[in-house]
Structures are given as C-alpha cells and as structure tokens.
Amino acid sequence: MPATVTSDRSRFLDLRALAALAHMRFATRHQIDGSYSGRHRSRQQGGAAEFVDYREYSAGEDLRRLDWKVLARTGRPYVRLYQDETNLLCTLVIDASGSMRFGSRRAGMSKLEYAQHLATALSQVITRQQDQVGVAVVSDGLGETIPPGGAPGQVLRVQEAIERVETKPATRLAEALRDLFGRVQRRGVLMVFSDFLVADLQAVFASLRLFRHRRWEVVLLHLIDPDEERLPEGRAYRFEGLENDGRVDASPAEIRRLYEERFAAHVAAVRDLGLSAGCDYRRVSTATPYLQVLGGFLVERSG
C-alpha cells in the first residue's frame, strides 16, 4: 500500500490521495428519492426537471403537462415527461463481525480497515458532490447508525463513526440489516462493505431484498483477503476461527483444493444471490489499493 497522508479528522481519510479523484462523481444507476434537488435522477417526474419523452395523454392526467403544441400540430394529446433530479442519500453499511478482523500479510491490512478506508473515501466523495451520506455499523446487531443528512458536520460525524468501528465476535448481519430497514425512511443507496462470511446467506439477502423492494439501490462490496482465496503455504497450521468457531489443525497442502472449491462456491453464491436480488455486486480484493478500487468504481458509476 502506498504511504498515506491522513487528516486530523480521521486516520482513514487521505485527502491528498483523494485529490486525484476530485473530478469524479458517484452516480446511481436507478432513480432515487432525495431531499433536495441534485445531480441524480429522481424518482419524481415533472416540474422543472429535464425533459425525457412524450406519452399519450390519459384521462385524468394533469392538463398542465399536456403539450399544446403537439396537440395543435398532430391533433392528438400528448403529455411531456420530465425526469426530476435530486440529491443522493447514501448509507454506508460496514460489517464489523469478527471475520472482518482478518488481514493477511499480503493485504497489509484487515478487511475492516480496508472497509474503513474505502467507506471514509466514499463519504468524502459523496459529500463533496453535495449528496448526503450516513453510516450503519452491523455486527452482532445494528450498531452505531447515522442517517444521511445534510448538516454541515455530517461527514465529520460519519467519518468519526467509521473510525470508531471495532469488530465483535458474533455476526448477525441479516438481523442488523432488517433493523436498519426498519429505521430508514427514505429511499437511497445502500452500500454494504462485508465479507459475507455468515452462516445463512439467504437470510442476509432476504434482508437486502427488503431494500430492493423499496427501490433502494444496493451496492455490495464483497471484501476478500488474498489468504482467504488461497491458503498460505506451509506444512501445518492451527487455524483458529475469529468468531468463536473453534480451531482445527490441518495441512494446507492436503485441503487446499477442497478449500478453494468451497470458497469459490461461497463467492459465487454471494454474487449470484446479490445479482438475482438486483444488487450491484463488486468483488474487492484487499490486496488491491482501495483508491484503485474506488477509482474504478466511480468510473464505472459516473454517468
């Protein structure tokens, strides 16, 4: 990882590095609800928003949207369709389960630290484009939660909350997401930073589908450490779980193939479940510098 220059606000905030991404914006792929007018397409149509298309008039529609000129020319009533633009409400969900504490030498940092770096940078980018950002920490339940807001010190509070995140041994990601779903009022973007190492993936995605049903845009950032993909070399290890799930002695050479098959199946399951739920899935290796990942993500998202 390159040397970073952290700010006083958060040890995970590297403003100099983020300066390279100053021209980039985070854009949504779906229409969203926002509090204020902004750069993002709103779920609301009409008003002074951007013209999109014509549609044949139906009885009962607002006559103010009727395009009289078209009616005069063609003799058929059409209404003008406008795409409203609003600001982004983004909630960063950080998984603080015990498994996120894992970090290999090759990665240089734990998955949680990686998520903290990435989330902090994203909060900075989102705030810079006049969007609102919030954070929710999930582990054995819904932890500290800061809803997206437009207050002047919002980003500061969010980044401080991100910095304070610590892991807890247990994982109840699905329940925590449901709790979060119950608390949020307005649609927006839910960005989940997690390794998805949970006992019941279906329950997690059932919770995520709740967001999707409410037209949230859900972005899954699947954090994977290199040593999780491929067991380290060595004769024998005593593997110890990070979430009170015991220990086991094994020789990596003997189980490497089976392990990799199972881990690949897990990654594929997360991806398939996410895509089938309409989520945006992105696999993130913690061996890749987070700025590179963030840059790629924003390029892909820039509209």
Place this chain on the structure above:
Amino acid sequence: MNFLHPWALAVGAAALCLPLLVHWLTRPRPVRLPLSTIRFVLEAVQQRRARHRLRDFIILLLRAGAVALLAWAFARPLGAGKPPQAPGAGAETARVLILDQSQSTAAAVRGISAFERARPIAARYLSGNSGARAGLILAGARPRAVFGRLSSNLPALRDELAAAQPRPERLNLQAAINRAAEMLGGEGGGDGGAAVRRELIILSDFQRTDWSTFDLSPLPKDTVVRLESVAPAQAPANLAVLRVSAAGRLVEGREARVEVDVGNYSPAARQVQVDLTIGDGTYRLEGLCPPNVATTLSTSFNPQAAGWQFGSARLAGVEDALPADDVRPFVLGVRGATTYALVTREDPRPHASSSHFLERALAPAPGAPGQAQVAWASPARRERVQRVDPKALDKDALAGADLVVLDHPGKLSTESIGLLAALARRGRAILYVAAEPVDATNLKLLADAAGSDLKLPVNFLPPRPGRVRRGLFLAEVAKDQLPFREFGEALPAAIGPLRFGGGLDTERNPAGLLDDVQATYGDRTACLVTTAWGAGSLAVLNAELAESNLPASPVFVPLVNELAGRLLGRGPAEHSVASGDRVDAYLPPDAGEPSKLTIVAPPGAAAPKVADLGTVSEEGGFLLWHWAAAGPPGVYQVKRGDATVFALASTVPPSEADLARIDPSLLEGRLAGGRQVHFTQAASADSEARDDTWAWVLAACVGCLLLEVVALLAFRT
C-alpha cells in the same frame, strides 16, 4: 508354527508401533493462524476425512501387514516333523528327550542348522499333556539334564530348550543315554500305580562319528525309543582344520615344521588356503585336499625363543556348513637347549666307559683349537648332559631333564622306579642302556610300576649262566624307522661292521608290539626297543657299549642323536583338548607353587569365569591342572605372574567336522541291540520346502506394498 528367530516377532511387534511413533515424532508442529474462513477449512477437513477414511484404513492395514509379514519372514517360520505320538489313553507318560547339541548340529543348510530344526520338534514333544512328565537332556560332551528328574513343569523345559544352543563339543551319547536311563528308571509304575509309558526321544543329526556305537541296555525294558533325525538329506560339504602341531620337537633356534591337517568332507577335491598365525608371524599354507580325507599341509617355522607359542589356523575364503571348525587355536611348546640326565654310577672322569661314550655322543665337547667342528653340532645346539648319581635320584634331580638316560645305574630303589614311572607317564622320555644283569631287574620293576601304560615287546632277562654275549651283529633293523631311517642307502654298510657285546637276553612278550623292536641281533635277541609309555616313551639299547665297537663307529653319534630325537619328539604332538572334555594336565616341574598360579581364559564374551577354569593341585609330587570340562575354543594359560608356565588350546573336536550321518538301518538293527527303535527323518524334502515359507511371506509383504501403491493411486483419482 515355530520360528527360527522368534525374537524377530517381538521386533516386528515393536515395528508395528514404529510408523505411529515416527508419525508422532515427525508430525509438523502447527503454526497458529487466525482465519476468517475457518468453516471452509473445517468443511474441507471433514470432507477429506470422509473421503480418505477408507483409504487410510486400507493403507494402515496394508502397511501394518507389510511390517508384520516382514517380521514374520525374518523370524523364519519353520515346518516341523511329525507330531509326537499321543500317549495311550489313561496312561501317564514319562518322556525323556535327549537333544544333541554337539558342534555338528550347528551345521547349516540354506541358513538353517540342524539344531534349529530340532528345536521346534523338541518343543512339540514337550508340549502340554495332562499327566505327562518329561525330562530334557542337552547332550554334549557331558549330558546336561535340565532337572535332575522328570518334571511336569513343561514350560520351564521349553524355556530351557528355547535358550539352548549348539556347543563346541562332541556328543557323548552313551553318557546321555545312561542319564536318561536314570531318569526313566525313577519313574516306576509299581505299588499299584497307573501304568507309566516310558519314552526316550533322541533328536540328533546322527553324525556317523558320534553314533558308531551306543548301548540302550541301561534303559528300562519297556522304554519306547524314538530316534528322530534332523540331519539334511545330504550331508553338507564341510572343511575343517583338524590338527595343528609341530613335526617333532620344537627347539629354540632350530627350524622345524608345523603341520596343519585339513579335513575335506565334501564330494570334490578342494584347493584350500590356511592362514597360520604363530605369535606375531603369519604363514600362508596352500594345498589341494582330496575329498573325504584329511590332508596335511606344512610350513617351516623357526622359533626364536623358548616358551609357549600360541596361534590359530584359519581356512581362508571358505564358506561351508560349519564355520566353527574353520579356525583352530593351538599351542606349541618351544624348548630351549636339550638337557639330558645321565643316571649312572660310573666314574665321571673321561675314560673308555659306556657313560662317557653316551655323554660325548649326546653333548659333543667343543672342538679343540684347530679341530674341525662336528657338522651337526651347530652353535644353536647347546645340549647339556647332567650326570646323576642313582642314589641321589629324585624329582629335583630330573626336573630340568628332557631325556633321562640310564646307563649302569645299578639296582634302582623302589622310589626311583616310581619316580621314573611317574615321569614317563607324564611324558618324559627314557633311554635305558641295558648292559648288566641287574638292568633286567630294573626293567622288570619299571614294567611292573608302569602297569598297563607300558607294554614292552620283549622281556629282558639276565644272560643265562655260562653264556657270553659277544660279537653280536645286527641281523634285522627297522630301516624305515628312526634312528636307522636316517642312514638311508648307507645303512647296510654302516651297520655291517658293528659288533656288540654284553646286554641281556630277551624273550618275546606277546602283550607288546613286535614293531617296537627296532633292531635284532643275530641271536634273535633284541638290540633296540622303542615303545610308548603313557605320554612318554622308553627306549632300551641292549648292549654294553664298552664291549662293543659301536662307540668307535662313525654311526654311533648320529645313531644316538637320532634315537634321542625320536624319543624327545614323542612328546605331546598338540597341546590341545576338545572343548567340553575333561582336562587333567600335569604342569611342568618348574611351575612353582599352586597358590601362585593363575589360570587365564582367552579374551572374549564366551570365555568362562575364572572359577570355572578348574584347579591346580599337587598330586604325587607333580602339579595337576584339573578341569571338569574344557571351555569354549581358545588358548587357556596357567600363569605365574606374567610368565606362562603352561598353555592348552581348547578346540572343536575334529570328529565333529565329518557331517556324514550314520545309516538308519544300522540304528534300527545292529546298534539297537535287539530293542525296538523307531527312526524317523524329520528333515524330509517337504519340510525343507516348508522352510521356504519365509520366501512366500516376504513375497506377501511385497504384495502388500504394491497394493498400498495401487490404493494410493486409486484414491487419488
């Protein structure tokens, strides 16, 4: 199933634990590694376990099987002969088992000795049987009964059997039979007791030399005798060093020949090499040994110092059935200057007397200045003649004498007669010049004192009154024997002019050997008689030298010296004893006090303890080393301080080298003495085949290893 090397089974059992132990000792020490995806590791481990549990079980079985089979093969499973006949119903059995543990039973064919073949058969005879009482006699030079009487403690007998090994001894079969007879005789069925079935089982290789004669008559009449042979079908080829000795007397500084007898008991002639080690010197003897005979190889040896020389003769490059007899230790006694004791009452001053002539002949005086040396009187010869007055004749006077010469001794006292008889019996040589009538009495007394040790071919008698013995000439001489053999073709010319006078009349003694008469006068009386006397010898020259022209003849000195040489050369050819045999050896007179003597065994693990080396005691004025049974092969020394005063080599009995077995028909017929004897051959062809079981077991072991590879390949896919 019995095994040649049962200890290999214990090693195998330990080896079964070895893979686990090695695995435990070499298992990798795991490095602690926290891992978020441990559940995938757990699943992988569990899946692997489920997948490979069968494989691991099969591999473990195959490996353990391979190790067990390997141990089994090393243990050499043996087939055995027929099972022992079960005793009659309701009858008690008294069974004595004689197990031949003589050296010949160590002869191995295809790596298995006859003794090892006999062991499982013997164990079967000693297997459990209610009411059975058994005894085990391990038969070598002496019978060694495990218990003094029959015992029902069969496990103890089997333990002794398992620990028994062949001994470097001959088989004293009769002693073992007598011992068995004592044990079986003590098992009476009288007093209304139940009938006792007596059995004598002899397990042996039935070596011809040990079984040429035996007597079963000491056994109770109703004893069932079963002879079970464990000899291979064909007598295995064997070479052996049978004897190592000096040809004649070894004298310091005088070159002599050392002879080695090599026995070739094989159907073909063999070119053999013998490495002979004497002290620090090594000699290589080579020769062709015809089959089934002993061949004498010899080499010259020049002893530089008097004393005891030890060494060994070893057959080089020989692989035969019995390696134990391929090497033989030996002891050679090298004498210093010869000392003669001249017992005479004649005047010692030089004059024409019989004793003077003898003295000068035995120890020539140094040549006067300007006078030529006698050709045979080499500087190395420092013979010394010590005159002894017959009245002062005692042990001390004769202590250092190699040859006692009696000439005109007059009437010998009884003590003198006893002393001379004792000396001769212990190996001393005596030359008696019979010139006076009283000598006939002395010789008669000597013959009486010697008893059966001395069988003179003639009896010496005083000349008949009125008969004058004069002008006698030699009519017959043993020209092929010493001392006359040395004259060769010149013998007739040499002895023709000789005329003798004096001496004694003689008459033929039927108890003696006529061949011991070396020369006869024209009147048919004996001139020269040489005969064995115990371990020594006696020569009688029947003549009055003063009345003969022999001293003036040029043949006199060589004749006397050759005669003395013959007598001195009759000493013990080989200072050896067969291992296990009784030792009664007289020590040299100058050995000293018994309390200052120690007996030293040869170095080696098999050497007996000092307490088992016998004792030295004084007997009849001489020191006697008594040893109940000679120890394992090697040189045993009697020492006074650091000096060796006597040495004896214990050797493998030469008779054990010939591995030919006796014809079984002789055992059941003539030698059985009319007794019903059952002879069985345990080492039959099929049992030889069964002895190859180890090869099949080894093949099965290899099969297990191959199956393991196949299993590994199969489960890998």
